[in-house]
Amino acid sequence: MRTLIPSLILSALVAPAPAALAQANDPARAAVQALCDGLVSIMKGGKTMGLRGRATAIGPVVDRVYDVPLMTRLTVGAGWNGIAPADQTALVAAFRRMVIGQYATNFDSFSGQKFTVDAKVETRGTDKLVKTSLVQAGEAPIPIAYRLRASGGGWKIIDVYYRNSISQLATRRSDFSRVLATGGAKALIRHLDELAAKGGN
Numbered sequence: 001m002r003t004l005i006p007s008l009i010l011s012a013l014v015a016p017a018p019a020a021l022a023q024a025n026d027p028a029r030a031a032v033q034a035l036c037d038g039l040v041s042i043m044k045g046g047k048t049m050g051l052r053g054r055a056t057a058i059g060p061v062v063d064r065v066y067d068v069p070l071m072t073r074l075t076v077g078a079g080w081n082g083i084a085p086a087d088q089t090a091l092v093a094a095f096r097r098m099v100i101g102q103y104a105t106n107f108d109s110f111s112g113q114k115f116t117v118d119a120k121v122e123t124r125g126t127d128k129l130v131k132t133s134l135v136q137a138g139e140a141p142i143p144i145a146y147r148l149r150a151s152g153g154g155w156k157i158i159d160v161y162y163r164n165s166i167s168q169l170a171t172r173r174s175d176f177s178r179v180l181a182t183g184g185a186k187a188l189i190r191h192l193d194e195l196a197a198k199g200g201n
Contacts (some may be wrong), residue, residue: 026121028128028148028155031065035146035157036115036132040067041102042045043110049128062103067149067156068096074158075172079180087185088174105199112137182198 038061042054075079133141145161
């Protein structure tokens with residue numbers, strides 16, 4: 001992804017500070033960059049790849065950069081410990097399908113869109129926050145922030161903030177809790193699969 005700033009001119013004028021380089025090379029930022037690159041790739045694939053092809057392509061990226069098991073537990077909330085282990089496993093798989101379905105459905109065409117990833121990585125307790133913007137011609141950039149947590153020797157996404165303020169986990173928690181309370185784990189699995197089919201919306 002090309003930057004909008006003429007980097008060759010800037011580098012001739014002043015060398016970047018070591019702290020700035022460390023931020024740009026932060027592994028949390030690298031994980032978010034990998035997701036953004038994957039999304040641009042499936043957008044470029046568009047109708048040629050088809051929905052299934054886009055899902056197949058973005059799936060390994062989701063597995064690499066998302067902590068899907070933790071996101072599932074956090075979204076389900078307090079009811080998680082009362083769910084049978086087999087149903088917990090099924091819920092994690094269904095949550096993964098939902099995330100992949102959301103991306104494959106919503107990022108289905110390309111008309112010059114690109115992501116910019118902020119070089120500054122913020123620390124939030126033991127987590128990190130990486131801010132991005134989705135840039136589309138003729139429209140205001142859409143800010144999207146990612147919260148990441150150390151997991152398995154790397155950094156994994158555990159929440160997404162639309163316009164840097166709307167927590168995906170918080171938004172879904174009330175919905176999931178309602179379904180779980182009224183229909184149990186099996187109903188929540190069906191609900192997740194319905195969301196996957198509709199692009200996570």
